[in-house]
Amino acid sequence: MKKSLAILAAVLSLSVHANEKLIVGATPVPHAEILEFVKPTLAKEGVDLDIKVFTDFIQPNQQLALKNLDANYYQYRPFLDDFNKTRHTDLVPVVGVHIEPFGAYSTRIRNLSELKDGATVSIPNDPVNTGRALVLLHEAGLIKLKDPSNTLATPKDIAKNPHNFKFKELESAMLPRVLDQVDLDMINTNYALEAGLNPAKDALVIEGADSPYVNFLVARPDNKDSVAIQKLAKALTSPEVKAFIEKKYSGAVLPAF
Structure with a gap:
């Protein structure tokens, strides 16, 4: 029993x-x-x-x-x-x-002020991360969006692009792989970390803690x-x-x- x-x-x-x-x-x-x-x-x-x-x-x-x-x-x-x-x-x-915090990275420049007219900027291609990247570029003064509060903004929502930046939309996971091929690379932090980047040190501009x-x-x-x-x-x-x-x-x- x-x-x-x-x-x-x-x-x-x-x-x-x-x-x-x-x-x-x-x-x-x-x-x-x-x-x-x-x-x-x-x-x-x-x-x-x-x-x-x-x-x-x-x-x-x-x-x-x-x-x-x-x-x-x-x-x-x-x-x-x-x-x-x-x-x-x-x-x-x-x-x-x-x-x-979402950030912008580059191997070609050390400061955003060094970006030349016609520079190629890679951004994520999914709706939310596209908007997130563009809002960060807007806040950095590189472009001007029609509505900066629009989290689903696309390149079509850019009101002013004074430096004629060319936007290259890629799957988020691909962005670190093209870092050496573009002038500015907008990368999600998880993928930046996987690629050996330190967002706190390597990002030329990054979202704040209030993100x-x-x-x-x-x-x-x-x-x-x-x-x-x-x-x-x-x-x-x-x-x-x-x-x-x-x-x-x-x-x-x-x-x-």
């Missing part, structure tokens, strides 16, 4: 552990690194964190909508809102974790309030994670809590 009870207890224990498995999609830097940092903490709380790394911005949302992932961590609200609208999904933000582009942990309406998701949300916004971000990224990534 005791042996049967022991076997039953073991089976129940395994079932509970399996129910707490959490599959989370993320881009490599800094998202997957931050998830790796909280993985041991979650393990102690009975959550088996399985991190799936993606190198693009579309698949993590598609896989989450298809329920191949339980959550993802790599995007900010404007991007999520645009994805939901254009892909007819209803993914939801759970908690904001950090900010990655509205907070990166969120994202889930679905059916699981956002689950015990495992909420444990992950709590871990990602802990004092330990704040200290980890500040120490590891030295200002290139900023805690949002």
